[in-house]
Amino acid sequence: MDRTSTPEALPTATLRETIAIISQVMAPNVAKGVIRRRPNVVGVVERFGLDAKGIRQLQALSKKYGRGPLMLNVPTKRMAVILDPADANHVLAHTPEPFATDEALKRSALGHFEPKMSLVSHGEARQTRRHLNERVLQSDCPHHLFADAFAQVVEEEAETLVARTQTRFDELDWPTFQHAWERIVRRVVLGDSARDDQTVTRELARLRKAANWGFMRPKRKRLQQRFEQHLAFYYQQAEPHSLMAMLHHTNQEADSAPAPLQQVPQWLFAFDPAGMATFRALALLCAHPEYAASALDEVKDASPPSMDRFKASVLEALRLWPTTPLILRQTTQATQWKQGEMPANTSLLIHTPYFHRDERYLHAAHRFLPEMWLRPDGAGRWPLVPFSAGPGVCPGRHIVLLVTSRLLAALLRRARWALHPPDKLSGEAPMPGLLSPFHVRFRLERHSVESDATA
Numbered sequence: 001m002d003r004t005s006t007p008e009a010l011p012t013a014t015l016r017e018t019i020a021i022i023s024q025v026m027a028p029n030v031a032k033g034v035i036r037r038r039p040n041v042v043g044v045v046e047r048f049g050l051d052a053k054g055i056r057q058l059q060a061l062s063k064k065y066g067r068g069p070l071m072l073n074v075p076t077k078r079m080a081v082i083l084d085p086a087d088a089n090h091v092l093a094h095t096p097e098p099f100a101t102d103e104a105l106k107r108s109a110l111g112h113f114e115p116k117m118s119l120v121s122h123g124e125a126r127q128t129r130r131h132l133n134e135r136v137l138q139s140d141c142p143h144h145l146f147a148d149a150f151a152q153v154v155e156e157e158a159e160t161l162v163a164r165t166q167t168r169f170d171e172l173d174w175p176t177f178q179h180a181w182e183r184i185v186r187r188v189v190l191g192d193s194a195r196d197d198q199t200v201t202r203e204l205a206r207l208r209k210a211a212n213w214g215f216m217r218p219k220r221k222r223l224q225q226r227f228e229q230h231l232a233f234y235y236q237q238a239e240p241h242s243l244m245a246m247l248h249h250t251n252q253e254a255d256s257a258p259a260p261l262q263q264v265p266q267w268l269f270a271f272d273p274a275g276m277a278t279f280r281a282l283a284l285l286c287a288h289p290e291y292a293a294s295a296l297d298e299v300k301d302a303s304p305p306s307m308d309r310f311k312a313s314v315l316e317a318l319r320l321w322p323t324t325p326l327i328l329r330q331t332t333q334a335t336q337w338k339q340g341e342m343p344a345n346t347s348l349l350i351h352t353p354y355f356h357r358d359e360r361y362l363h364a365a366h367r368f369l370p371e372m373w374l375r376p377d378g379a380g381r382w383p384l385v386p387f388s389a390g391p392g393v394c395p396g397r398h399i400v401l402l403v404t405s406r407l408l409a410a411l412l413r414r415a416r417w418a419l420h421p422p423d424k425l426s427g428e429a430p431m432p433g434l435l436s437p438f439h440v441r442f443r444l445e446r447h448s449v450e451s452d453a454t455a
């Protein structure tokens with residue numbers, strides 16, 4: 001792509017188009033809760049198909065303006081939306097210079113509980129903090145050093161979850177699932193003794209609710225302090241086979257530039273979308289029983305068990321319903337594009353559903369396509385970026401895929417599940433623009449699939 005200097009400015013959306021982008025693309029995502037989801041709003045967005053409308057809005061603009069970035073007509077802030085796949089890849093590959101992760105809106109939200117987190121840092125501070133995250137989460141390694149211990153945690157909690165579902169008239173709803181999921185998350189991140197420490201989760205939830213409002217809401221400093229003391233306790237405990245232990249081992253100087261404890265809230269809160277993706281993937285598997293059976297066979301037949309098909313179903317849940325629908329970057333200097341120049345300090349929006357659901361380029365974009373993730377080239381060069389990409393890619397992605405795929409396998413091995421009502425999602429129909437995990441329910445139809453098979 002020729003990015004040599006062009007003196008012209010980039011095309012700018014009209015005021016009416018800008019309002020349409022803000023109201024149809026940004027507002028539904030902000031209203032859903034950027035840092036902590038608001039279940040009622042998610043239900044409304046699902047019911048009225050607002051996410052699909054947002055995608056159509058951006059497609060119409062890309063038809064009108066062509067492929068380059070489109071500046072928005074916002075008087076108080078420089079903003080642009082990325083419409084071209086190659087540009088999306090370019091921005092993500094050239095992070096953090098000149099496309100910084102430390103974007104103003106993100107900073108105002110995350111500043112409520114992790115102001116020194118790598119995502120909202122820049123320069124040398126970002127480098128050391130990102131490096132610490134990469135080492136603890138073993139960003140490039142599909143099998144974390146503690147993977148077997150994490151898998152054991154998942155098995156134990158899946159057993160308890162199935163038993164609990166049986167006592168609840170064989171119905172699995174979101175609150176029941178979330179209870180088990182949060183136990184898994186606390187054990188993996190903080191250690192086994194945190195299993196029932198709902199206080200730490202609640203403290204973070206309250207901080208995240210405030211963070212949803214960004215700069216519009218004052219910081220809750222006392223609560224933040226209490227939460228940090230709570231984390232410091234688990235850091236000192238450094239329980240074996242927890243991410244806290246790994247952090248303790250990796251970073252001995254608690255007050256140095258990496259700000260170790262400021263990285264931890266991200267791990268705790270980013271597990272939330274992973275739980276949502278697991279629940280949605282379970283719905284996808286119920287709607288595609290043949291694929292579910294093949295995933296289960298794959299687990300049984302291989303030693304060590306292959307989780308690839310279950311991982312692909314989670315990736316599909318994240319492609320169809322991305323949990324980070326807006327990836328934000330901010331330019332640190334003026335940048336040149338084929339279509340013109342973009343000034344410094346412009347906030348860039350990469351709207352992932354627009355790329356993930358683009359039927360102009362992705363055959364059957366609204367169908368369940370797990371095979372795509374099983375190919376050696378994965379999704380190819382098309383920006384399917386549930387975990388972002390490039391130097392800012394999510395360093396927790398392998399842990400996420402490990403824990404979520406293990407949980408799906410553990411649930412399907414122990415019982416046969418069905419969506420309730422069954423027509424909530426159909427393998428015969430296009431997948432809806434949004435599937436609210438808070439409004440999905442399952443029926444446990446038969447216990448112990450394993451014993452069925454061996455009988």
Ligand code: HEM
Pocket residue numbers: 101117118119120130133137266267268270271273274275277318323324327328385386387388391392393394395396397399400
């Ligand atoms: C389904 C679950 C998850 C998804 C979809 C996801 C996705 C993402 C995305 C898109 C980003 C980039 C955000 C940006 O550039 O603004 C990111 C960053 C990050 N994620 Fe995740 N994430 C998930 C779970 C996790 C978990 C469980 C952890 C830790 C255990 C984690 C650790 C991080 C960290 C540390 C960063 C910041 C990286 C940086 O500063 O460059 N994520 N994640």
